[in-house]
Amino acid sequence: AQKITQTQPGMFVQEKEAVTLDCTYDTSDPSYGLFWYKQPSSGEMIFLIYQGSYDQQNATEGRYSLNFQKARKSANLVISASQLGDSAMYFCAKPPYSGNTGKLIFGQGTTLQVKP
């Protein structure tokens, strides 16, 4: 079965600094997408950013960007200028196979704490 791996259970970052959250995946699909979600302590999952495997550029959404390295099968999330409100759990996810059924498989998650 395809797997998403997030090797950092917990991370700390100082407010206003940048932080990188790691994500690696295995797949044999030629075309796929990668998602990052944020889960604050309230529990809801908030969509942050999406990267298509054939996208020419790394995805960017405001302070969020993806460091997408297709050959290494990694899609690390970079948060620039961290804010206290960024403290949350972050999940990397992708569909288990090509074709859009909406299903996602998730990594274990990384808990980020932003220190003032």
Add this chain to the structure above:
Amino acid sequence: DVKVTQSSRYLVKRTGEKVFLECVQDMDHENMFWYRQDPGLGLRLIYFSYDVKMKEKGDIPEGYSVSREKKERFSLILESASTNQTSMYLCASSSRTIDRYFGPGTRLTVT
């Protein structure tokens, strides 16, 4: 601006009880999902439905069943709750695009 709602945020049930978790979406999405979230394991798919009355098992369907009688509503049923089903349950819906929306989650405790 509510999109996906779940019937309860917190639920406490006894072992052996039948438990219903309800999820409703207002976006006319075809696909709906039930995930279970446990520390260190991320989210795991229990069941999903791609149309009314259509369902498919996910990765961990044992001990669960689902019902989708109307497009907007997807119910997760624990036929006989057990303590190992204590967890956070998240419902989600999606169209045929990359858009996916999650509910606020139900934290279920089985004692």
